[in-house]
Amino acid sequence: MGEVNVKKVNRIKPSLWEKSYIPEIIRGLSVTAKHFFGNLSPRESRRQIFTRAYPDEGTDYYPERFRGLHRLMLREDGQVRCVACMCCSTICPADCIHIEAGEHDDPNIEKYPDVFVIDELRCIVCGLCVEACPCDAIRMDTGVHIPPYTERDDAFFERDLLMQLGGLSEAKQGGNTKAAAE
Amino acid sequence: MAEILISLAKIIVIVFVFVMGLASLMTLLGDRKQSARIQNRLGPSRANFFGQSLFGLPHFIADGIKMLLKENIVPAQSNKLLHTIAPALVFMPALIGWAVIPFMDHYCTGTVEVIMPGDGYGVDHYTEVCRGGEWKNYFSIMHMNSGVLFAFAIAAVSVYGAAIAGWASNSKFSLIGGLRSTAQMISYEVAMGLSLAGALVIYGTLNINEMVRMQGHLLGDWLPMWGIVVQPLAFFLFLLAGLAETKRAPFDLPEGESEIVAGYITEYSSMKFAMMQLAEYAATVFIAALVTVVFLGGWQFPFVYADGFRIFDIHTTFGLSEDVWYWVSIFLRIGAMVFKILVLVWLQFMMRWTLPRFRYDQVMTLGWKILLPLSIANLFITALVLTIL
Helix, strand or coil: CCCCCCCCCCCCCCCHHHHCCHHHHHHHHHHHHHHHHHHHCCCHHHCCCCCCCCCCCCCCCCCCCCCCCCEECECCCCCECCCCCCHHHHHCCCCCEEEEEEECCCCCCCEEEEEEEEECCCCCCCCHHHHHCCCCCEECCCCCCCCCCCCHHHHEECHHHHHHHHHHCCCCCCCCHHHHHC | CHHHHHHHHHHHHHHHHHHHHHHHHHHHHHHHHHHHHHCCCCCCCCCCECCECHHHCHHHHHHHHHHHHCCCCCCCCCCHHHHHHHHHHHHHHHHHHHHHCCCCCCEECCEEEEECCCCCCCCCCCEEEEECCCEECCCCCCCCCCHHHHHHHHHHHHHHHHHHHHHHCCCHHHHHHHHHHHHHHHHHHHHHHHHHHHHHHHHCCCCHHHHHHHCCCEECCCEECCHHHHCHHHHHHHHHHHHHHCCCCCCCHHHCHHHHCCHHHCCCCHHHHHHHHHHHHHHHHHHHHHHHHHHCCCCCCCCEECCEEEECCEEECCCCCHHHHHHHHHHHHHHHHHHHHHHHHHHHHHHHHHCCCCCHHHHHHHHHHHHHHHHHHHHHHHHHHHHHC
């Protein structure tokens, strides 16, 4: 027979008061009842509810580098900044970016995205596309949540729509803001 | 003919409107909204009705519609007949028991006259007599001299439903759940019946309406002699045993989600599942009604009687004529009954969200080793005191 290590656990014997349950149950009920009535109170300050009816009621404390809907940045002349290098669609873990490159008329610009579609329902909002972009053409700083869709087709955000979101910047893009501000 | 119509009206109003309405509303308000408030959440609010969320009320309608539209799956190896009738066997007892629950005293077609002790009629207590008319039973479905026995017999029958559901499903989880619910309900029925016996010894009647009438007597002209006053221990025992009878947390061992999936309702889907669930809520409301009529004065509104407001030597109708006051008292009494039921249902849901679950052996220990001896002692002492007095 090997030696058995026995650890004596110091169990606290409940007193008769506790063992009769009823006073302790009443104590527990008073805690839950306090929460229940406090949260029903018409006065906001009495309530302790920390969830919110989300899409109806926005939030006000997003962090500065919050990631939301994508936007496509513009050149100074209003054209899309993207050069269709496929970095973002390559790195995207959810495979939600679809780009078809087109040849640009301007000889200084090699390529541009003829089709640029982001499936916002597949997007996992990881921000890797923003990290991967070599020319700061895609950002996720619109401060807008990806809304819930009832129609599947509504979730495909095309190039022009993504470009329209360009003006909505709320957050500071990471790092040097001077370069980001252009 | 009129009698039949009145009976039908009573059944529809009490069972289908009040009980079913409250039970289905409780699936939302009790389980989801109340728990959310207790846990500092908002709870469901997304279902809406023409754009109005109405505090999330449409959710229970949405739940019902969803349940109706779900596929009804019957396990291939199950006993189809028993599997199909089991939900009804669980559900019906929860509704049939309401036959004997009075929501108000009998209605007097004449005038109510009150006889007090010392008026020369030889009564011990305040007694109401109907002169120039008769007592009409308008506020309980059935007037039964052995109402309490009937209610308990019916409540006991619901064991069959759970046991049959567990067996017919041909699943081990279901079988364990069914056996557990059988053991639990039988154990607690004993404690429940014996704690009630103490109250019966005092009232000396099995007629529920008569019991409620007796609870209107005033002790020392100011304390209503409700069951909780004369039988405080029995009240707690009964409430606890009743809580165990409804198979809800903290006594939800027959369905213990964390150990046996959903117990005897594991293999049920669609509306059969909904009926099993609804039966539980209906049982909750029924237990609340039983506690109310036996221990909380039933339809008695403190100090409000058919002939006026009475406390100490004060007797007033607040300037109303006797007929008007009679109607006021009827509404106050129905309101009191409904209010007491609602409070008790609320309390049972509070218990569910307050207390942790018991272990199975603890449930059995509590039932047989604590509640049963206590209720026997309570009965014994009550009988002794009554004999000595």
